[in-house]
Amino acid sequence: MTTPLSRRHFLQAGLAAGALAPLLSACNLDPAAKEAKESVRFSSYGDPTKLGLRGKLADLYTSSHPDVKIVFEGTATAEYWDKLATQMAGGNAPDVINIDVPRIGQYGAAGALQSLQKYVPDTIDTKPIDHNLLIQGQLKGEQFGIPVAMSTYSMGYDVTVLDQLGLEHPHQTWTWSEFATLANEIRQKSGKKIYGAEDPSGDTASLQIFLRGKGEDLYKNGTLAFPDSLLTEWFEYWAALRATGGTIPADIAAQSKYGDWPAGPLVKKQAALAHIQTPNLKGGFQDLTDHTIEITLPPRNTKDGKCGTFPQPSSFLSLNARSKRADDAAAFMNWFANGAEAAKTLRLISGPPASAAGRDVLLKGSDLSASEKQVLAYTDLALKNSSPPSQAGPAASTAVADLLLKTSQDIAFKKISIKQGVQKFMADARKTLDGK
Amino acid sequence: MSLGTTIAAPAGHEPAPDVRDGSTRPRRRGDRVAYLFLAPWFAGLLLLTTGPLLGSLYLSFTKFNLLQPPAWNGFGNYLKLFTDDPRYLQSLKVTFIYVALTVPLQLGFALAVAVMLNRPLRGMAWYRSIYYIPSLLGGSVAIAVIWGQLFDDDGVLNGFLAFFGVAGRSWISNPDTALYTLVLLNIWQFGSPMVIFLAGLKQIPQELYDAASVDGASAWRRFWSVTVPLLTPIIFFNVVLQIIQAFQAFTPAYVVSGGSGGPSDSTLFYTLYLYQQGFTNLNMGYASAMAWVLLLIIATFTLINFGLARRWVYYEDR
Secondary structure (H helix, E strand, O other): OOOOOOHHHHHHHHHHHHHHHHHHHHOOOOHHHHHOOOEEEEEEEEOHHHHHHHHHHHHHHHHHOOOOEEEEEEEEHHHHHHHHHHHHHOOOOOOEEEEOHHHHHHHHHOOOEOOOHHHOOOOOOOOOEOHHHHHHHEEOOEEOEEEEEEEOEEEEEEHHHHHHOOOOOOOOOOEHHHHHHHHHHHHHHOOOOOEEEOOOOOOHHHHHHHHHHOOOOOEEOOEEOOOHHHHHHHHHHHHHHHHHOOEOOHHHHHHHHOOOHHHOOOOOOOEEEEEEEHHHHHHHHHHHOOOOEEEEOOOEOOOOOOOOOOOEEEEEEEEEOOOOOHHHHHHHHHHHHHOHHHHHHHOOEOEOEOEHHHHHHHHHOOOOOHHHHHHHHHHHHHHHHOOOOOOOOOOOHHHHHHHHHHHHHHHHOOOOOHHHHHHHHHHHHHHHHOOO | OHHHHHHHHHHHOOOOOOOOOOOHHHHHHHHHHHHHHHHHHHHHHHHHHHHHHHHHHHHOOEEOOOOOOOEEOOOHHHHHHHHOOHHHHHHHHHHHHHHHHHHHHHHHHHHHHHHHOOOOOOOHHHHHHHHHHHHHHHOOHHHHHHHHHHOOOOOHHHHHHHHOOOOOOOOOOOOOOHHHHHHHHHHHOOHHHHHHHHHHHHHOOHHHHHHHHHOOOOHHHHHHHHHHHHHHHHHHHHHHHHHHHHHOOOHHHHHHOOOOOOOOOOOOOHHHHHHHHHHHOOOHHHHHHHHHHHHHHHHHHHHHHHHHHHHHOOOOOO
């Protein structure tokens, strides 16, 4: 039965389409997407304070550059990566993308980011940026991310507790065995009221510091770069401390691993030693406790051995491979990374500026706060003591981090032996890294 | 446009006019108008539900990291799920334990409360509202956070235990107990099955109870021989619904474990592992395969339920 297209049918179809039209266009109602034609979209992650400052920075750029409008899209860290991955898949990601160390490899290798090589050095001046930071944003020798600030692994200690117990503060060249002695002393002298240290045995960043001190590393060319024996040594070290109360017990460790810093043992005064990434010193630790927190270099293997720490970019600015305003975006990135206004606005919210130009602006100002001075002094110390940076982790490094955490918990809760744990971790991690 | 015409088309090709009332045309026109009004909903169904649904079926046979086009992987994802992924099997185990514990306990609790709230007391409406409140809050992140605090090592529960000289532990961050705190959280949210039970209880004719009383049946006997048999359709409905919901549990585990499913994967719910694979590890194809297996699991359970229902569910009108 065929019906010729009558006037009524035509009208109906039209009406139906009319009814659909707003629905279809609703898919495109995202205001940012609409403005993308004449604006540069810039997405960033962080806590509300950091996002507020970066939003302010975007406005500042817009007001001083009449031809470009920076549309700022700030998202809380917890949701940022889900959103970015979805935007990428939908072809609707922002032009300038704030991205972290593990993911720049993941996104860059997948062709989601644009090489910035053609903008260096004319549009983006990379000379003032520390070489060791810069190479961490390179993939196969090409620049894919511009570091904006630097974050350094440090060992934090509770000055108030150590002074109360009459214990000496750790010094710059302390060793892992001195760390263990101090941790056990804290436990004993406090009358077993608090534990010595946090338990970082499931934390890849901490393991990396330990491995680098031994001349090894987590990854090399996308595979695990350390022998089983070192992981065994690492787990045994923490198991021994766990047995004496030198580190927090398994259930407190499992808890502090969750969520944010307020759940950490240093802030909760359950332990007096814990590692701190420098940008978090103020907001994540010092502001949350009435005790005084000080930072120093993490322990080494031997007195004259290598210190494992190295400055890392807190995050990068990268360019979306599909960006239609790449030139404007690159200019904005340079202004963000090297500009005086940017340094003055952001200060040390993500750590000291990666660019020497930005650091100079802050050092010349006479308004440095106590914790800013602390971080700047420590960064200086760390730069002097650091070795060449590690290679960027492979795409599956997030899955390997999950695996290390789980293995450390299995061991701490005595579900498996250290030997079993190490074997299982190495086998599973290799399988994960091979891409199954 | 093309979508609009395809949706409008069935109205134009209506093959079976209703001849009994002799006037086919007005009826057909009515249908068309109805379809027209339904069109936005159909569009939503096609674009926002059916499309993504079929899309995920396709993706489940691919490797897809969201950034590059999906690459065909045949049954690779499904094969890996059951032969080469211990964390997946762990997530299955956690989820099955959770479902097996939470469904009967929650329903039993809901039924008990519903029976208590079915009595003609003064201010009963207030009691009912109060008992329903946990369910209104239940799915929220805030409650999951509070739950974490309650069962923490320095939480309320341990404070209570310490009062009696019992040394507590961190219930929520111990792999032996973490899952059970989440089971408890779900039982506490008994409100919605409770309300359904309450409505069912109201339907049971009072004469039956009176007759049973005259025959000398005790309260317990009246419950088992009158209430429970007449309530079986409601119980069945709640069982089906709660099993489906329990399989899909996500928020409490995500919040309490900070998204890790820890400690030691003891709260690694199926949906949580699916989320980790999809969004943390960007294995969207693998996550899609997991989603389809979950659909099959839930469908199987529902079918089994309907099959068994013939044996124990009593419908008065049959």
